[in-house]
Amino acid sequence: MNATGIGAAVKRKEDFRFLTGQGTYTDDINRPGQAYAYILRSPLAHANIKNIDTTAAKAADGVLAVFIGDDMAADGVGGIPCGWGVNNKDGSAMAEPAHPALAQGKVRYVGDQVAIVIAETYTQAKDAAETISVDYEELPAVINMEAALAGGPLVHDDAPGNMSYDWGLGDLDAVNEGFKNATQVSKIDIVNNRLIPNAMEPRAGIGEYDTATGEYTLYTTTQNPHVIRLLMGAFVLNIPEHKLRIVSPDVGGGFGSKIFHYAEEAILTWAAGKIQRPIKWTAERSDAFISDAHGRDHITHAELAMDADGKFLALKVSTKANMGAYLSTFATSVPTYLYGTLLAGVYSTPAVYVEVKSVFTNTVPVDAYRGAGRPEASYLLERLVDRAARETGHSQVDLRRKNFIPNDAFPYQTPVALAYDSGDYNASLDEALKRADVVGFEARKAESERNGKRRGLGYSTYIEACGIAPSAVAGALGARAGLYESANVRVHPTGSVTVYTGSHSTGQGHETAFAQLVSDTLGVSLESVDIVHGDTNKVQFGMGTYGSRSLAVGGEALMKALNKITDKAGKIAAHCLEASEADIEFKDGQFSVAGTDKSMAFSDVALTAYVPHNFPHETLEPGLEENAFYDPANFTFPGGCHICEVEIDPDTGTVSVENFVAVDDVGRVINPMIVEGQVHGGVAQGIGQALLEGCIYDESGQLTTGSFMDYTMPRADNIPNMDVGNTVTLCAHNSLGVKGCGEVGAIGSPPAVINAIVDSLWGLGVRDIAMPATPQKIWQAIATAQTSQAAE
Amino acid sequence: MPITVSMTVNGKAVTGEIEPRTLLVQFIRENLKLTGTHVGCDTSQCGACVVHIDGTSVKSCTTLAVQVDGADVHTIESLADGDTLHPMQEAFRENHGLQCGFCTPGMVMSAVDLVKENPDPSEQEIREWLEGNLCRCTGYHNIVKSIKAGAAAMRG
Numbered sequence: 001m002n003a004t005g006i007g008a009a010v011k012r013k014e015d016f017r018f019l020t021g022q023g024t025y026t027d028d029i030n031r032p033g034q035a036y037a038y039i040l041r042s043p044l045a046h047a048n049i050k051n052i053d054t055t056a057a058k059a060a061d062g063v064l065a066v067f068i069g070d071d072m073a074a075d076g077v078g079g080i081p082c083g084w085g086v087n088n089k090d091g092s093a094m095a096e097p098a099h100p101a102l103a104q105g106k107v108r109y110v111g112d113q114v115a116i117v118i119a120e121t122y123t124q125a126k127d128a129a130e131t132i133s134v135d136y137e138e139l140p141a142v143i144n145m146e147a148a149l150a151g152g153p154l155v156h157d158d159a160p161g162n163m164s165y166d167w168g169l170g171d172l173d174a175v176n177e178g179f180k181n182a183t184q185v186s187k188i189d190i191v192n193n194r195l196i197p198n199a200m201e202p203r204a205g206i207g208e209y210d211t212a213t214g215e216y217t218l219y220t221t222t223q224n225p226h227v228i229r230l231l232m233g234a235f236v237l238n239i240p241e242h243k244l245r246i247v248s249p250d251v252g253g254g255f256g257s258k259i260f261h262y263a264e265e266a267i268l269t270w271a272a273g274k275i276q277r278p279i280k281w282t283a284e285r286s287d288a289f290i291s292d293a294h295g296r297d298h299i300t301h302a303e304l305a306m307d308a309d310g311k312f313l314a315l316k317v318s319t320k321a322n323m324g325a326y327l328s329t330f331a332t333s334v335p336t337y338l339y340g341t342l343l344a345g346v347y348s349t350p351a352v353y354v355e356v357k358s359v360f361t362n363t364v365p366v367d368a369y370r371g372a373g374r375p376e377a378s379y380l381l382e383r384l385v386d387r388a389a390r391e392t393g394h395s396q397v398d399l400r401r402k403n404f405i406p407n408d409a410f411p412y413q414t415p416v417a418l419a420y421d422s423g424d425y426n427a428s429l430d431e432a433l434k435r436a437d438v439v440g441f442e443a444r445k446a447e448s449e450r451n452g453k454r455r456g457l458g459y460s461t462y463i464e465a466c467g468i469a470p471s472a473v474a475g476a477l478g479a480r481a482g483l484y485e486s487a488n489v490r491v492h493p494t495g496s497v498t499v500y501t502g503s504h505s506t507g508q509g510h511e512t513a514f515a516q517l518v519s520d521t522l523g524v525s526l527e528s529v530d531i532v533h534g535d536t537n538k539v540q541f542g543m544g545t546y547g548s549r550s551l552a553v554g555g556e557a558l559m560k561a562l563n564k565i566t567d568k569a570g571k572i573a574a575h576c577l578e579a580s581e582a583d584i585e586f587k588d589g590q591f592s593v594a595g596t597d598k599s600m601a602f603s604d605v606a607l608t609a610y611v612p613h614n615f616p617h618e619t620l621e622p623g624l625e626e627n628a629f630y631d632p633a634n635f636t637f638p639g640g641c642h643i644c645e646v647e648i649d650p651d652t653g654t655v656s657v658e659n660f661v662a663v664d665d666v667g668r669v670i671n672p673m674i675v676e677g678q679v680h681g682g683v684a685q686g687i688g689q690a691l692l693e694g695c696i697y698d699e700s701g702q703l704t705t706g707s708f709m710d711y712t713m714p715r716a717d718n719i720p721n722m723d724v725g726n727t728v729t730l731c732a733h734n735s736l737g738v739k740g741c742g743e744v745g746a747i748g749s750p751p752a753v754i755n756a757i758v759d760s761l762w763g764l765g766v767r768d769i770a771m772p773a774t775p776q777k778i779w780q781a782i783a784t785a786q787t788s789q790a791a792e
Numbered sequence: 793m794p795i796t797v798s799m800t801v802n803g804k805a806v807t808g809e810i811e812p813r814t815l816l817v818q819f820i821r822e823n824l825k826l827t828g829t830h831v832g833c834d835t836s837q838c839g840a841c842v843v844h845i846d847g848t849s850v851k852s853c854t855t856l857a858v859q860v861d862g863a864d865v866h867t868i869e870s871l872a873d874g875d876t877l878h879p880m881q882e883a884f885r886e887n888h889g890l891q892c893g894f895c896t897p898g899m900v901m902s903a904v905d906l907v908k909e910n911p912d913p914s915e916q917e918i919r920e921w922l923e924g925n926l927c928r929c930t931g932y933h934n935i936v937k938s939i940k941a942g943a944a945a946m947r948g
């Protein structure tokens with residue numbers, strides 16, 4: 001192994017600048033002549049706008065301009081588009097109501113954009129916004145999904161019944177047949193709690209217009225600059241690509257919430273053209289809570305049919321998914337193609353049917369958040385399997401093993417569209433059992449009980465689909481874009497290398513992991529490689545980072561370009577060494593002629609490429625630079641086993657996570673240090689969802705968890721140390737064998753935590769506990785179970 | 793009415809004409825253009841903005857610039873010695889104690905102050921000390937590990 005190549009836990013190249021305060025996040029950038037914007041948001045969840053009076057604001061100190069929805073409409077600005085069309089069961093298209101960037105005539109959630117105030121300073125803009133008088137006619141709001149579907153007030157006149165779509169997947173007849181043959185059925189009702197992503201860097205942007213060139217530039221906190229250029233340029237502002245530049249510098253975390261094209265991006269870019277000055281906007285955290293897309297928010301009923309032996313026969317799932325007030329960029333795909341398709345899990349259930357109703361409510365739009373659909377699927381399945389084991393008298397391990405897709409079944413076609421390429425579910429379960437010292441659990445439990453505590457063990461054997469996605473499949477499923485990735489490798493005359501990638505890092509360490517691929521392939525040092533991302537004027541094209549796709553798709557694109565480089569360099573070496581191409585070997589950065597001592601270093605080949613004094617130009621072009629686009633053949637399927645051990649104080653309901661073991665199969669590991677870090681972060685978000693985090697709206701649509709004082713973010717003393725391990729089966733359809741590791745932690749962990757709590761309280765009669773499992777809920781569940789047991 | 797503040801920041805005497813309501817973090821980021829100190833919230837909860845005032849860690853988003861008139865302020869930019877990282881910074885790098893880097897300046901500045909008060913903090917003491925610092929990326933595991941290692945290195 002090359003010391004800085006594939007598999008090496010090298011330290012990150014990006015860390016020096018972050019550790020010394022020299023990162024460049026969007027808000028760190030200041031443009032000459034920059035003005036500042038404040039976005040006025042709706043304080044009401046649902047209201048008609050009768051009138052907006054901006055006279056006083058326009059006259060206020062330092063104010064340069066105030067714009068409202070009518071101004072954008074007058075300029076013919078389009079609505080914010082949705083990137084994925086989903087059809088109803090009957091084949092008809094989903095309801096897709098217009099989404100104006102600044103509200104037109106109506107506001108539909110607390111936080112909806114109403115006006116932009118632009119001034120010389122931010123405080124002037126904010127002060128002036130207070131003088132804007134908006135005449136709202138308040139309308140009844142609908143917050144709860146059941147109420148929205150049951151004839152509640154309409155969020156959009158053109159979305160009857162408040163439904164965007166009623167979608168289904170799977171063979172319903174086969175499922176019904178399975179239930180007919182069943183001897184045992186387990187059922188569950190599950191709520192997947194609504195979450196607020198809360199990347200630590202709030203969203204920000206600077207819009208700029210160059211009167212000399214007619215070029216617009218938007219600096220923005222996005223995970224996919226080219227996607228923003230495409231959506232905003234083509235659908236909203238009608239600016240052609242060559243006149244629109246998107247720069248996304250260092251980004252302080254995203255977790256999905258920075259994928260989407262947000263209204264503020266279009267407003268800033270458009271307004272910069274109007275006032276012909278750069279305009280900066282930075283969200284305050286309170287803006288973020290009511291304007292960053294939220295995550296999860298599903299209500300589900302599911303039933304699992306089994307034979308007498310506990311073999312799964314069929315699974316039937318019915319889900320309601322909250323869309324919020326508008327369809328955000330990928331919102332529609334999350335509860336369908338990223339959720340329904342995962343409901344086979346790691347099990348060989350022969351028949352699965354899922355139906356999903358997506359629901360409009362007067363709340364912030366809901367979209368992908370770390371895992372996006374897959375955490376909802378694994379939470380549902382693993383809670384249901386846990387219950388089935390308890391109801392059928394199987395151990396958690398036995399029932400799972402009995403139903404695992406066996407190793408010799410790959411490639412395995414599930415009944416819900418996906419075809420898994422590889423996996424070994426027993427291997428990760430075995431490794432997790434060992435690490436969690438499950439053998440010693442009974443003794444630890446007895447010890448807890450002696451101390452008046454309850455102890456429980458929870459399992460989750462999950463799968464997920466990453467590396468989104470084969471463009472043909474995505475297109476057939478309604479994606480309005482291809483989902484490949486691109487890379488450009490530019491070898492400079494002295495052999496240093498710049499890589500331009502369409503992937504984008506929000507903390508994942510691409511500058512290191514991608515450089516490792518280059519170092520491994522070309523034999524150059526990490527220091528001589530730079531990875532460039534996040535600027536549409538530098539990077540050829542890209543689909544960005546989400547769905548753990550950077551390495552599995554972006555890394556493969558890079559490998560493809562690197563292979564073209566070694567091919568061409570080999571031709572140059574053959575020419576220089578006067579050998580035939582077939583005899584050229586390349587190893588550790590040296591080209592050599594097989595069976596001779598003639599060789600040439602990669603850097604010399606690079607130099608020759610740019611100083612081609614004697615090149616046969618008809619057959620060999622000067623230069624050493626290659627481009628590649630890679631479209632994957634399939635999704636990748638990371639999976640694994642998480643085991644959580646908790647101790648609960650029944651007197652207070654307090655949960656202590658005593659041990660958390662995560663054994664994940666993410667395929668080949670390029671940098672184990674980075675992979676472990678990704679799992680830690682994902683698990684912490686999963687434990688956050690299970691124990692702490694929950695977004696709460698009151699009936700009028702006010703967000704009651706609108707700050708870090710009310711929304712419980714995991715802090716250092718809430719999260720345990722984690723024991724992270726891995727088992728490896730290689731992805732069968734990409735050259736690196738990689739599967740993706742960004743989301744496994746958040747997907748695998750919540751059911752492990754809740755199953756552990758249920759395990760610890762099952763003996764007290766508690767059958768379920770809703771996320772987040774706060775001490776109050778646990779205490780209440782124990783009290784209720786004991787009262788009803790006493791009554792029996 | 794703008795007022796004048798003067799203080800020492802990273803060893804240099806600075807003076808600024810500011811509105812009285814200007815927060816220290818605004819003064820640092822906007823007037824001095826030292827952008828290593830970050831703003832992650834508006835309720836004094838996240839710790840992205842931690843700096844040292846007269847040697848003690850303070851949230852610069854909850855401090856008015858005028859309150860520290862005459863004080864000695866240090867930001868993350870002053871911690872390394874050129875290309876040589878401070879032992880706490882080095883420990884974060886060695887132990888992968890950062891991902892996106894946004895919380896990192898505040899974490900490191902808090903950690904340095906912790907070790908000044910408690911040269912050999914236990915894991916639990918570190919976790920409790922970080923009560924005021926949020927990180928959404930790392931799950932804290934490697935931050936705690938980094939601070940332990942950084943403390944050991946600072947003890948020498």
Ligand code: FES
Nearest residue numbers: 832837838839853
């Ligand atoms: S910015 Fe969040 S505590 Fe200071």
Ligand code: FES
Nearest residue numbers: 891892895927929
């Ligand atoms: S490293 Fe991203 S918030 Fe801590």
